[in-house]
Amino acid sequence: MTDIQLRDLILAGAANLFLKRGYAAVSMRMIASEVYVTTGSLYYYFKDKDEIVREILDTGHRRVHEEVRSAIESLGDTASKVSKIKVGIRAHLAAVFEKDSFPAANIRIFSHVPDHLKRLVRPGRRAYEKFWYQLLVDDNGDEAAMVDAQHLTMFLLGAANWTIEWYRPGRDSLDDIAADLARTFVLASSRAESPLDMPA
Numbered sequence: 001m002t003d004i005q006l007r008d009l010i011l012a013g014a015a016n017l018f019l020k021r022g023y024a025a026v027s028m029r030m031i032a033s034e035v036y037v038t039t040g041s042l043y044y045y046f047k048d049k050d051e052i053v054r055e056i057l058d059t060g061h062r063r064v065h066e067e068v069r070s071a072i073e074s075l076g077d078t079a080s081k082v083s084k085i086k087v088g089i090r091a092h093l094a095a096v097f098e099k100d101s102f103p104a105a106n107i108r109i110f111s112h113v114p115d116h117l118k119r120l121v122r123p124g125r126r127a128y129e130k131f132w133y134q135l136l137v138d139d140n141g142d143e144a145a146m147v148d149a150q151h152l153t154m155f156l157l158g159a160a161n162w163t164i165e166w167y168r169p170g171r172d173s174l175d176d177i178a179a180d181l182a183r184t185f186v187l188a189s190s191r192a193e194s195p196l197d198m199p200a
């Protein structure tokens with residue numbers, strides 16, 4: 001196994017542990033045990049737990065952003081806003097429920113990591129939020145808008161991310177969930193208010 005492969009294995013194992021146990025409960029020793037390496041070997045690749053966490057958070061933001069953007073772009077320029085929102089939500093859910101999902105681990109632990117880590121990964125998080133914000137903003141520029149687009153973005157991402165608490169394969173369908181969320185937010189987005197700039 002190459003150094004790159006082992007490093008990736010460590011990150012995947014750590015993401016799985018953080019998803020199951022949360023940020024505080026996971027130690028470097030536990031991560032080493034999860035991937036069958038010595039703790040000393042673990043420190044060869046990462047100086048501490050927070051370096052692992054930062055990479056998991058950054059990868060989680062980047063992966064879901066890339067997969068959602070790719071899914072929407074595959075529809076082509078003539079796709080309707082409704083189609084883009086539905087496909088985007090479905091791609092977001094698919095990314096969250098991938099095996100050893102970095103996006104899911106990100107969702108699970110983000111609110112519990114130290115503030116300095118949140119600041120370091122915030123650019124990736126904001127970039128993804130802005131992507132959805134721009135998609136949800138009313139194309140018509142309706143001055144009578146009743147819903148703030150920034151709030152709507154947070155509502156949508158919060159609803160999609162919360163599925164990790166209740167989704168059960170076999171009982172629930174990601175396609176049905178995506179369709180229901182899309183129907184919920186498409187109507188609201190048609191009345192979304194578009195400020196000059198989304199706050200950084």
